[in-house]
Amino acid sequence: MSMALSNTTHYSITDEEFSQFKTLLYDESGITLSEHKKTLLVSRLTKRLRKLELKSFTEYYNYVVHGVNGGEEFVQMLDLLSTNKTDFFREPKHFEFLAQTIMPELASQRKIRIWSSACSSGEEPYSIAITVCEAMGAKKWDCKILASDLSTRVLSHAANGIYEKDRVKDLDSARLHRFFLKGKKGDKVKAKKEIAQMVAFKRINLMNDDYPIKSGLDLIFCRNVMIYFDKETQERLVNNFYRYLKPNGYLFIGHSESLQWLDTPFLPVAPTIYQKKDVDEG
Ligand SMILES: C[S@@+](CC[C@H](N)C(=O)[O-])C[C@H]1O[C@@H](n2cnc3c(N)ncnc32)[C@H](O)[C@@H]1O
Structure with missing residues (x-):
């Protein structure tokens, strides 16, 4: 019994x-x-x-x-x-760098491939999508954002694109209006098609050395997850990212993280932003 x-x-x-x-x-x-x-x-x-x-x-x-x-x-x-803590436009300098430096650099090709690699409930990839939409202006770009996480629970929230109103309270009203639909009761918002269609969600474990992604990425965001990994794991991960980036591609890490002690060919270009510079694709 x-x-x-x-x-x-x-x-x-x-x-x-x-x-x-x-x-x-x-x-x-x-x-x-x-x-x-x-x-x-x-x-x-x-x-x-x-x-x-x-x-x-x-x-x-x-x-x-x-x-x-x-x-x-x-x-x-x-x-x-573990924590899934995240926010829209968390660590805003990264989004400013994307809008002001990277978008002008890629303007002649109007094509951008981005991986948000520990995307939690989706605030990060939607913030990237909003930044790209705002920066591309009238001419449409070919933009694809892959958003992944290990947790299927956060991924399904992310794919729904529905958030409590409180989660978007710091977005300015023009952004809110352009990129989100208001729920009937007024307590929730939903990401509009313009940004939702740019993002694809997939479960990817960063511990695997091969990812189900074609290389040739322009940007990888891996923010606020490496802090939970030991040095050896961080080094392996960052060097894997290096392989998946195009020459001159960028890696964004969290503000409390650093590549300083890791053996990696990435070069720092701004606080917590690194670049694969002047090398052949490998
Ligand atoms: C604190 S959140 C960071 C979210 C977002 N990148 C940000 O900076 O706001 C960390 C995320 O990493 C995910 N994670 C933890 N271990 C992982 C792994 N091995 N592979 C992929 N994602 C992982 C967790 O599920 C969690 O959603």
Whole structure:
């Protein structure tokens, strides 16, 4: 007879269990959990264990690894342990650089290929799309933005393109009007076709060394995710990005991240913006 678990059940984790979760998270997502994150892991996952009526972290580990739902639980766990925090026009200098430097550089070809590689719920790729639309003026460009993430939950939100009004409160009213539809109740907005059709969403794990993308990208955004990876993983990732960029292509990283200590041929061109300069395509 199974004992019913109450919604106040308390769980504790052994060192061995913690190390299993640590290894799983690292192997599957590249995210490093330091030893002092033990309490955080217990507090973030407790609700989930209660909901699934599991008795221990070992049971939960087995559920994540061998569960019948084909990796879905890993996504749930990832979302609980990592942050999906993002914003429209987060780190605005990047969008200014795109509008003022990169768009004029590519104006003669009017073609741009962009990858937003840890796009969370989509604010980043839609901000890129808005910037490109505003900067291209009357002449249409051939613009494709690939937006990817490891979490299928955030990706489906991103693909819906529907946001609480509060999420767009800092956009100026001209932008809001041009690029978003207002919901009937007035509490939500939806990305309009003009930007939505520029973005394609796909699940991509940055830990894979080969991505389902043709090389020849002009820009890669990889912002506020590398901070969770160790140096070795960051170096591998950044050098993979290098292969996927065209000569003179750009890499954008988060403002609290840096390539300074990594062995990579990228050259800095502005704070947290790097370029693959003057080299043959490799
Ligand atoms: C803090 S959000 C950053 C969102 C956006 N780039 C920004 O700067 O606002 C980090 C995102 O990285 C994703 N992520 C974590 N590990 C990943 C991996 N191995 N491959 C792809 N995405 C990953 C998470 O799911 C999360 O949505």
